[in-house]
Amino acid sequence: MFPAPWVCRRCATALAKPLRRQFLRYASTDAAAPNLPPALLQRARNLAAEHAALATTLEQSFDAKAAKRLGELSRVATALRSYDAARSSLAELTQLSESTDAELRQLAHDELASTHEQITNLATALSASLTPRDPYAQLPCLVEIRPGPGGQEGRYFADAVYKMYRAYCVRVGLRANTVKYEVADGAETAGGGAANESPLAEAVLEVLDEGAYDHFRSEAGMHRVQRVPATEKQGRTHTSAVAVWVLPSFPTSDSAGSAAMEADFDNPDSEFYIDPKDVRSEKMRAGGAGGQHVNKTESAIRLTHIPTGTVVSMQDSRSQHRNREDAWRLLRSRVAAQRREEQEKVANSLRNSVLAKNQITRGDKIRTYNYQQDRCTDHRSGVDVHNLPDVLLGGETLGRLMESARSWLVGRDVQALIVEEEIKAAEAEKGQGNGNGNGGGKKKK
Numbered sequence: 511m512f513p514a515p516w517v518c519r520r521c522a523t524a525l526a527k528p529l530r531r532q533f534l535r536y537a538s539t540d541a542a543a544p545n546l547p548p549a550l551l552q553r554a555r556n557l558a559a560e561h562a563a564l565a566t567t568l569e570q571s572f573d574a575k576a577a578k579r580l581g582e583l584s585r586v587a588t589a590l591r592s593y594d595a596a597r598s599s600l601a602e603l604t605q606l607s608e609s610t611d612a613e614l615r616q617l618a619h620d621e622l623a624s625t626h627e628q629i630t631n632l633a634t635a636l637s638a639s640l641t642p643r644d645p646y647a648q649l650p651c652l653v654e655i656r657p658g659p660g661g662q663e664g665r666y667f668a669d670a671v672y673k674m675y676r677a678y679c680v681r682v683g684l685r686a687n688t689v690k691y692e693v694a695d696g697a698e699t700a701g702g703g704a705a706n707e708s709p710l711a712e713a714v715l716e717v718l719d720e721g722a723y724d725h726f727r728s729e730a731g732m733h734r735v736q737r738v739p740a741t742e743k744q745g746r747t748h749t750s751a752v753a754v755w756v757l758p759s760f761p762t763s764d765s766a767g768s769a770a771m772e773a774d775f776d777n778p779d780s781e782f783y784i785d786p787k788d789v790r791s792e793k794m795r796a797g798g799a800g801g802q803h804v805n806k807t808e809s810a811i812r813l814t815h816i817p818t819g820t821v822v823s824m825q826d827s828r829s830q831h832r833n834r835e836d837a838w839r840l841l842r843s844r845v846a847a848q849r850r851e852e853q854e855k856v857a858n859s860l861r862n863s864v865l866a867k868n869q870i871t872r873g874d875k876i877r878t879y880n881y882q883q884d885r886c887t888d889h890r891s892g893v894d895v896h897n898l899p900d901v902l903l904g905g906e907t908l909g910r911l912m913e914s915a916r917s918w919l920v921g922r923d924v925q926a927l928i929v930e931e932e933i934k935a936a937e938a939e940k941g942q943g944n945g946n947g948n949g950g951g952k953k954k955k
Contacts, residue, residue: 546593546633546636546637547928549928549931549932549934549935550637550640550927550928550931552931553927553931554586554589554590554593554636554639554640555590557587557640558583558586560579561580561583561584561586561587562587564576564579564583565580568580585639586639586640588639589632589635590636592632592635592636593629593632593633593635593636596625596629600622603618603621604618604622606618607619637920637927638924640924641920641923641924641927643724644723644727646758647723648721648723649720649721649722649723649758649759650716650717650718650719650722650723650759651716651717651723651726651727651756651758651759652689652714652715652716652717652755652758652759652839652840652843653675653714653715653716653717653726653729653754653755653756654712654713654714654754654755654756654757655668655672655710655713655714655715655752656668656712656752656753656755657710657711657750657751657752657753658732658750658751658752658753659750659751660748660749660750660751662709663735663737663748663750664735664751664752665694665709665710665711666708666709666710666739667733667750667752667879668710668713668752669709669710670707670735670902671733671754672691672710672713672715673902674901674902674903674904675715675726675729675904676688676715676904677904678908678909679715679717679904680904681904684717684718684719684725685717685718685719686715686716686717686718687715687716688714688716689716689824689826689836689840690712690713690714690824690826690840691710691713692711692713692825692826694709694711695711714840716759723756723757723758723759725912725916726756726912727919728912728915728916728918728919729876729915730754730755731753731754731875731876731877732751732752732753732754732874732875732876733751733752733753733875733876733878733879734749734750734751734875734877734878734879735749735752735878735879735880735881736749736878736879736880736882737880737881737882738881738882751875757843757846757847758843758846758847759839759843781845781846781849782842782843784845788815788816788817789813789814789815789816789841790813790814790816791811791812791813792811792813793810793811793830794810794811794812794823794825795809795810809827809828809829809830809833810824810825810830810833811823811824811825811830811833811834812837813837813838813841815841815845818848820841820844820848822837822841822844824837824840875889876888876889876890876915877889877911879898879902880898881898883896884896884897884898884899885898886901886907886911888911888914888915888918890918891911891914891917891918893910893911893914895907895910895911
């Protein structure tokens with residue numbers, strides 16, 4: 511039998527006394543609950559009120575425009591109801607935590623932590639529902655991959671990025687079609703690159719499923735690679751880059767939605783509209799490997815959009831008609847993307863906020879692939895992963911990176927929305943203040 515440990519009389523007396531109630535703290539109270547910015551919450555309530563008014567109107571008489579608007583607002587109304595219900599539950603639990611019944615207090619304390627977590631998730635969902643959806647979010651997309659700075663090593667890694675996205679589409683079940691795959695001249699004699707890599711000049715991967723543009727738009731930007739090239743004899747690490755563009759794409763003429771596509775192509779107000787008079791079309795003989803066919807027929811097509819100087823060439827198919835269709839689809843997507851960028855620049859210049867300084871452009875690196883450290887870093891979301899082979903094979907690790915980038919985009923849109931709402935509120939208060947001041951002047955007279 512071991513002797514009892516010695517405890518001084520003062521400590522024994524202190525331990526014997528029950529803890530005073532004011533020092534007990536089981537969970538955070540409502541004051542520490544996650545709150546939405548007042549500007550966002552007010553915007554959500556205004557949109558929910560509009561949703562309720564439209565629902566009442568549609569019960570009396572149907573209107574296609576009002577029904578479309580109702581569908582757009584239903585996302586906000588549903589998220590706000592869930593958020594308000596969770597806040598009400600939190601208030602009830604907070605009251606129960608102060609009950610004189612010990613059992614009720616314990617039950618309330620057990621539920622508070624999960625309720626706080628639920629409110630955090632619902633606040634994020636409500637913020638995301640308030641951000642305007644990209645008008646092309648539901649469209650398929652074209653993923654263009656071209657080597658950036660870094661010479662031949664950049665060409666090899668461009669091929670790795672192309673295969674990475676193609677493998678990712680296969681893994682997640684997205685239908686993908688290679689529209690263009692062009693290897694640089696002299697690929698037969700060039701050396702270097704990792705296993706199964708070719709010196710890529712340009713590749714265009716079309717993801718055919720609806721919503722692909724919203725899924726991949728966060729991948730646009732400069733992808734940096736740090737690795738030791740196969741031709742490096744002294745083991746020095748080289749840094750190269752690959753440019754990735756993600757463009758919205760309309761379905762082909764033989765697929766569903768072709769009527770909407772044709773209407774948009776023929777609408778002068780559409781961003782996809784191109785006047786055929788502004789395009790110079792040239793027929794060429796295809797180059798590269800392919801036997802005698804590439805030397806005897808003019809199947810390659812080159813289109814030049816004269817106002818913007820955008821040039822698209824296509825030679826992947828033996829059919830001149832097919833090459834022309836693919837070239838026109840790619841040209842429309844590129845010109846539409848340029849028009850969207852110009853509109854965004856104007857909007858950003860008018861927005862008086864620091865967010866414009868933090869905007870990611872195509873010239874900025876968005877991700878780094880470091881072979882020596884077995885690491886891939888997304889510089890926007892700050893997520894690091896250490897399974898680079900799985901990333902390059904389009905595995906779940908790449909999916910985590912893409913999801914973090916999409917979350918970063920939503921967060922950026924939410925911050926921009928908060929700034930816009932605060933500016934509107936400040937301008938409204940300023941206008942009311944000027945009105946009150948004028949009214950006060952009249953009263954003094």
